[in-house]
Amino acid sequence: MATVGVLGPGGVGGLIAARLGAAGHEVTVVATERTAAEITARGLSFQAPGTAATTSYPDARPWLTAPVDLLVVAVKATELLAAVQRVPAAVLGGATVVPLLNGIDHLPVLRAVYPSASVVAASIAVEAARHRPGVVEQLSGMADLVLADGTTEGARAAELFRAAGLTVGTHPDEQTVLWRKLSFLDPFALLTTGADAPIEEALRRRPEWLRPLVDEAAAAAAAHGVDINADAVESRIRSLPGTMRSSMLRDRQAGRALELDAIAGPVIRALGHAKATTTVEVARAILGNS
The missing domain is CATH 1.10.1040.10 (N-(1-d-carboxylethyl)-l-norvaline Dehydrogenase; domain 2)
Structure with a gap:
């Protein structure tokens, strides 16, 4: 079992948190105070095509307060700099960071913010929506994750996601x-x-x-x-x-x-x-x- 942090439990982040939690991993979601309170009180509701909604109760906090093995960053690119303030570098330490952001410019930013961490390039192809804080729906049948596995950390992260039932591809080149x-x-x-x-x-x-x-x-x-x-x-x-x-x-x-x-x-x-x-x-x- 791994300890996993998810920064931004919106459509993509909520999907990842729900699936990793269902696979038995210890999940902490990091979000705004309102969203953290909603998930703490009501849980995280997740529904995928053809399945009934399920509710889980990950640890939800406005700041990361303990180290994790893996941090998934799933905020909008427009919110990245504000969001990383909720995950102090001194707390995160040498974790593996998997950002699921659109674009390409976030990698050097995250490596500057978290110099001791291993930042692994990744992308996800999925249509998902957060209907309200703590209520997430996967709209598309596919949820395809691709990670750069040119490092040991990238290869390990790919195996963790694959074992959780996600469709995972890999490529050695992050670009x-x-x-x-x-x-x-x-x-x-x-x-x-x-x-x-x-x-x-x-x-x-x-x-x-x-x-x-x-x-x-x-x-x-x-x-x-x-x-x-x-x-x-x-x-x-x-x-x-x-x-x-x-x-x-x-x-x-x-x-x-x-x-x-x-x-x-x-x-x-x-x-x-x-x-x-x-x-x-x-x-x-x-x-x-x-």
């Missing part, structure tokens, strides 16, 4: 782990948010955006040494369930801060404005409508 997700998420998020519609309607409204967004994301990945099959990415996006919304679109419709820089920023910075023309166009459209 590949991050860019394989971002090269899909960037066009999907920008298209749906820019069109203000789920994927099927977004493709009808702005069909001219998809392929240039995919090509620019693939070119940005190539600039970081990662080869992306643009045809496969486009096909994957077109095959998504028609009602599927990106997390960025859900955030926009709920009036929350958008992870626009975390998702579109790496593409624009890698290529420059002259080559990321459609990414810039759609980002400006989103900013103009915010």
Whole structure:
């Protein structure tokens, strides 16, 4: 049994906390005072497709007060710097840190904040939602986790998640782990948010955006040494369930801060404005409508 901390028990973090807790691990969720109080009093309710809701009672706190073996960071990229104040580096010590954030820029930040920890690049493909504090639902049938296993800590974390029943893939190169997700998420998020519609309607409204967004994301990945099959990415996006919304679109419709820089920023910075023309166009459209 491992001791696990989950910073940010929202859609993704709540899913991870519930599944690791069900696997017998000792889980501590770290959240705002309100969310920690809700989970302490009411428990963490989790439901996956085709299953009844279950309620567990992880230790819930506004700050991490004891060391853990593994810390999962599952906050929004826009909330990262504020959230890590709830997990002091002196308490965390040499734990393994697995961040499940969108984008690529969080790795050096977390390594600077936690110099004694081992930060493992990771990504997750899942549609999940927090309906209210402590109530989480996995909306998609898939919940696919990918970790960089080029270190002993990464390989051990992959085995822990796999033993908890999660679908886990690995790759030795952390840039590949991050860019394989971002090269899909960037066009999907920008298209749906820019069109203000789920994927099927977004493709009808702005069909001219998809392929240039995919090509620019693939070119940005190539600039970081990662080869992306643009045809496969486009096909994957077109095959998504028609009602599927990106997390960025859900955030926009709920009036929350958008992870626009975390998702579109790496593409624009890698290529420059002259080559990321459609990414810039759609980002400006989103900013103009915010």
